Amino acid sequence: MIRIEAPPVLEVRDLQTWFDTERGLVRSVDGVSFSARPGETVAIVGESGSGKSVTSLSVMRLIAAPAGKIMGGSILFRGRDGGLRDLVTADAATMRTLRGNEISMIFQEPMTSLNPVYPVGDQIAEAIALHRNLGRKQAWAEAVRMLELVGIPASATRAKDYPHQMSGGMRQRVMIAMALACRPLLLIADEPTTALDVTIQAQILELMRQAQREMGMAILFITHNLGVVAEMADRVVVMYGGRVVESGPIDQVFRTPLHPYTRGLMASVPGSPFRFRDARGRLRLQAIPGNVPDPRHLPPGCAFASRCADATDACTAAMPVLEAVAADHQVRCLRWKELLP
Amino acid sequence: MNAPLLDVRDLTTTFPVGSNLLGRPKAKVHAVDQVSFSVARGEMVGLVGESGSGKTTVGRSILRLTQPTSGAVSFDGTDILSLKPSAFQAYRRRMQLIFQDPFASLDPRKNIEGIIAEPLSIHRLLPRAQWRDRIAELLGMVGLTPEAMKRYPHEFSGGQRQRIGIARALAVKPDFIVADEPVSALDVSIQAQVLNLLQDLQADLGLTMLFISHDLAVVEHACDRIVVMYMGRIMETANTADLYANPRHPYTRALLSAVPSLDLDRRREKIILKGDIPSPINPPSGCVFRTRCPHATEICARERPVLAEASPGHAVACLRAGEI
Numbered sequence: 236m237i238r239i240e241a242p243p244v245l246e247v248r249d250l251q252t253w254f255d256t257e258r259g260l261v262r263s264v265d266g267v268s269f270s271a272r273p274g275e276t277v278a279i280v281g282e283s284g285s286g287k288s289v290t291s292l293s294v295m296r297l298i299a300a301p302a303g304k305i306m307g308g309s310i311l312f313r314g315r316d317g318g319l320r321d322l323v324t325a326d327a328a329t330m331r332t333l334r335g336n337e338i339s340m341i342f343q344e345p346m347t348s349l350n351p352v353y354p355v356g357d358q359i360a361e362a363i364a365l366h367r368n369l370g371r372k373q374a375w376a377e378a379v380r381m382l383e384l385v386g387i388p389a390s391a392t393r394a395k396d397y398p399h400q401m402s403g404g405m406r407q408r409v410m411i412a413m414a415l416a417c418r419p420l421l422l423i424a425d426e427p428t429t430a431l432d433v434t435i436q437a438q439i440l441e442l443m444r445q446a447q448r449e450m451g452m453a454i455l456f457i458t459h460n461l462g463v464v465a466e467m468a469d470r471v472v473v474m475y476g477g478r479v480v481e482s483g484p485i486d487q488v489f490r491t492p493l494h495p496y497t498r499g500l501m502a503s504v505p506g507s508p509f510r511f512r513d514a515r516g517r518l519r520l521q522a523i524p525g526n527v528p529d530p531r532h533l534p535p536g537c538a539f540a541s542r543c544a545d546a547t548d549a550c551t552a553a554m555p556v557l558e559a560v561a562a563d564h565q566v567r568c569l570r571w572k573e574l575l576p
Numbered sequence: 577m578n579a580p581l582l583d584v585r586d587l588t589t590t591f592p593v594g595s596n597l598l599g600r601p602k603a604k605v606h607a608v609d610q611v612s613f614s615v616a617r618g619e620m621v622g623l624v625g626e627s628g629s630g631k632t633t634v635g636r637s638i639l640r641l642t643q644p645t646s647g648a649v650s651f652d653g654t655d656i657l658s659l660k661p662s663a664f665q666a667y668r669r670r671m672q673l674i675f676q677d678p679f680a681s682l683d684p685r686k687n688i689e690g691i692i693a694e695p696l697s698i699h700r701l702l703p704r705a706q707w708r709d710r711i712a713e714l715l716g717m718v719g720l721t722p723e724a725m726k727r728y729p730h731e732f733s734g735g736q737r738q739r740i741g742i743a744r745a746l747a748v749k750p751d752f753i754v755a756d757e758p759v760s761a762l763d764v765s766i767q768a769q770v771l772n773l774l775q776d777l778q779a780d781l782g783l784t785m786l787f788i789s790h791d792l793a794v795v796e797h798a799c800d801r802i803v804v805m806y807m808g809r810i811m812e813t814a815n816t817a818d819l820y821a822n823p824r825h826p827y828t829r830a831l832l833s834a835v836p837s838l839d840l841d842r843r844r845e846k847i848i849l850k851g852d853i854p855s856p857i858n859p860p861s862g863c864v865f866r867t868r869c870p871h872a873t874e875i876c877a878r879e880r881p882v883l884a885e886a887s888p889g890h891a892v893a894c895l896r897a898g899e900i
C-alpha cells in the first residue's frame with residue numbers, strides 16, 4: 236500500500252547530469268524531477284539513450300567522474316532517522332552507509348554485480364554483516380532466510396553455490412535477496428527482468444510486488460517495456476532525450492496519454508489497444524517515423540519535433556515547459572490542449 | 577488449400593556436448609525433438625518459445641545451416657535434406673534468413689552496396705551491370721535512399737541496419753524467409769517500423785515467412801498461425817486468433833498470462849509457473865513440461881504426449897487436454 240500521508244522518500248528536483256565526451260557534451264539528464272513515496276512504485280520509461288540509467292545512477296551517486304558530473308538540481312532522500320539529505324552534496328562516507336542499506340539497486344545483468352569467485356550466500360551475508368551489525372553466523376543464517384524468501388528452493392544448500400552454477404532467473408533472485416537484505420527504504424531496479432524469459436519475468440515481478448507489500452519500500456522501476464510499466468507502476472515518468480515529457484499516475488497517463496510521444500509509444504507496442512486497421516483490414520502499429528535523436532545534438536525546441544506529426548514552427552523555436560494538466564499529471568508539449576482527443 | 581510450400585516432418589536435431597577421455601561426446605542436447613509443421617504459400621507462421629526452446633535450431637536446420645539428426649524437410653515438394661550440396665544451392669537462393677542482431681550480421685568492412693551485392697554474386701542471378709539498379713531498388717523497398725550504398729554499417733542506427741539486412745535477404749528474390757527475432761534488438765518505436773515493413777513486403781511480394789520470436793505480442797500482431805515450442809518440442813499450434821482466444825495447452829496458457837499487458841483493465845491474476853526450465857541434456861520423461869505444469873499427474877511422467885488435433889487446425893500435445 237502507498238502511504239499517501241507519508242512524505243516522499245525520494246524527491247528529485249531539476250536534476251542535470253552531463254558527460255563531457257570526446258565527441259561533445261552529452262546532456263544525458265537535463266532537468267528531471269519526480270518523487271516517490273513509501274510503498275509506491277514509480278516507473279521511468281523511455282527508449283534507449285533517453286537517460287533512464289543515468290537518472291538512477293545519479294541517485295546512487297555512481298556517475299563516473301571526471302567525464303560524468305551532476306551539474307545541478309537536488310536529490311532529497313529521507314533516511315531511516317527521518318532526516319532529509321541532499322544526495323547531490325552528500326559526502327562519500329554518507330553514500331557508503333546508505334548504499335546497499337537504505338537505498339539498494341538491482342541491475343539487468345546480475346553477473347555484473349555478483350562476485351563470480353564467492354558463493355552467493357557469502358556475498359549476501361557480507362552485505363548484512365556490514366550494515367546490520369550481526370556476527371558471521373547470524374549473518375549467514377539471515378542470508379539463507381533471504382534466499383528462501385525470494386523463492387530459492389533448498390536455500391541452505393544453494394547458498395553455497397557460485398553465481399555461474401545458477402540460471403539467469405535464480406541469479407536475479409539472489410540479487411533481489413541481496414538488495415532486500417537490509418530492508419531498504421528505496422529499491423532502484425534498472426531493467427531487472429529485461430534479460431529474462433517471460434515466465435521467469437512474471438515470477439520476478441510477483442516477487443518484487445510481494446516484497447514491497449511486506450517491507451513497504453518505494454521502488455524506482457526503470458524499463459523500456461510499457462507492458463511491465465502497466466503491471467507494476469503507480470506512477471510513470473516518460474523520458475525522451477534526457478527530459479521528462481510526461482509524468483503522472485498510471486491510470487491517467489496510460490488511459491489518456493497527452494504527449495504525442497507517449498501516444499506514439501503506446502500505439503507502437505504490438506498488442507496495444509491503440510492499434511488500428513488499415514484499408515486491407517490488417518492490424519497496424521502506429522510507427523513513430525525517424526530515429527531517437529542524438530543527445531549531443533539536440534534541437535533547440537521540442538526534442539521530439541522532428542518525429543512529431545503535430546509539430547509546428549513554434550515547436551522548434553523554444554523548449555516547451557513541463558506544464559501541470561492536473562494535480563499530479565504533467566506534460567511537456569506546446570499543443571497538448573489543442574490535441575486533446 | 578494448395579500444397580504447403582514448406583513441410584517439416586519429425587525434425588530432430590541433437591548436439592553433442594562435453595567429451596570423455598577418448599574425445600567422444602558424453603551427452604547430447606535435444607535441441608529439436610520430433611517437430612512437425614507446415615507453412616502454406618503466402619503464410620506468415622510464428623515460432624514462439626522461451627530461450628533455449630529450439631527455435632533458432634529449427635530455422636537453421638530447415639536452411640541446412642545445421643545438420644539435423646533425423647526427419648524430413650520438404651520445400652515446394654522436394655525433400656531438400658537429401659539433396660547434394662550442388663543441387664541444394666538453387667533452393668538456398670529461394671530460402672533466405674534475416675538475423676536478430678543487426679550489429680553482428682553485417683560485415684563492418686564492406687559498404688552497403690558490397691553487402692547487398694554479395695548474395696547477387698553468389699547466386700549469379702543478374703548481370704553485373706544491373707546490380708547497382710537492383711540495389712537501389714532494394715534500398716527503396718526497405719525505406720532507405722540510394723545514397724546509403726556508399727556508407728558503412730556503423731553509420732546506421734539499429735533499425736536502419738535491420739532494413740539493410742532485409743534488403744540483403746530480398747536481393748535474390750526468395751519465396752521463403754526465416755526471420756529469426758528480426759525486431760528483438762530494436763526500440764519499440766523502431767520495432768513498429770520494421771514490423772510494418774515486413775508486413776508490407778510480405779503482402780506485396782507474396783512472401784512466405786517463418787517468423788521466430790520469444791515475444792508473444794509480436795507474433796500475435798504479425799503472424800497468421802503460431803507454433804508454440806518448449807524444450808525442443810511443439811506444445812500447441814493453431815491460427816493466431818484461435819490460439820490467443822482459446823489456448824488449450826497448460827504451457828501456452830501460462831505463457832500468455834505471463835505477457836505484461838498495456839491494457840490496465842487486464843491487469844489480472846497470473847498463472848505463475850514454478851521453477852526453471854529443466855536441462856535439455858536430461859529432459860524430463862514423458863511430457864517435458866510436467867516439472868512446471870500445474871496439472872501434471874503421474875501419467876505425465878510415463879507417457880509422451882503426441883501433437884493431436886483438438887479442433888480443425890488446432891493441435892495440442894497434452895495428455896490431459898480433454899479434461900482441463
Ligand SMILES: Nc1ncnc2c1ncn2[C@@H]1O[C@H](COP(=O)(O)OP(=O)(O)OP(=O)(O)O)[C@@H](O)[C@H]1O
Binds near residue numbers: 281285288
Ligand atoms: N559514461 C558515459 N559516458 C558518456 N555518455 C554516456 C555515459 N553514460 C551514458 N551516456 C549517454 O547518456 C545518454 C543516456 O544514457 P542512459 O544509459 O541513461 O540511457 P537509458 O535510457 O538507460 O538507455 P537504455 O534503454 O539503452 O539502457 C546516452 O546518450 C548515453 O550515450
Ligand SMILES: Nc1ncnc2c1ncn2[C@@H]1O[C@H](COP(=O)(O)OP(=O)(O)OP(=O)(O)O)[C@@H](O)[C@H]1O
Binds near residue numbers: 627631632633790
Ligand atoms: N551449436 C550448438 N551446440 C550445442 N548446443 C546447442 C547448439 N546450438 C544450440 N544448442 C542448444 O540447443 C538448445 C536450443 O537452442 P536454440 O538456440 O535453438 O534455442 P532458441 O529457442 O533459439 O533460444 P533463444 O530464444 O535463446 O534464441 C539450447 O539448449 C541450446 O543451448
Ligand code: SF4
Binds near residue numbers: 496537543546547
Ligand atoms: S511541442 Fe510540438 S513537436 Fe513537441 S510534442 Fe508537442 S506538438 Fe509535437
Ligand code: SF4
Binds near residue numbers: 825873894
Ligand atoms: S501432459 Fe501432463 S504435464 Fe504435460 S501439459 Fe498435459 S497435463 Fe501438463
Ligand SMILES: [Mg+2]
Binds near residue numbers: 288
Ligand atoms: Mg539503461
Ligand SMILES: [Mg+2]
Binds near residue numbers: 631632633
Ligand atoms: Mg534463437
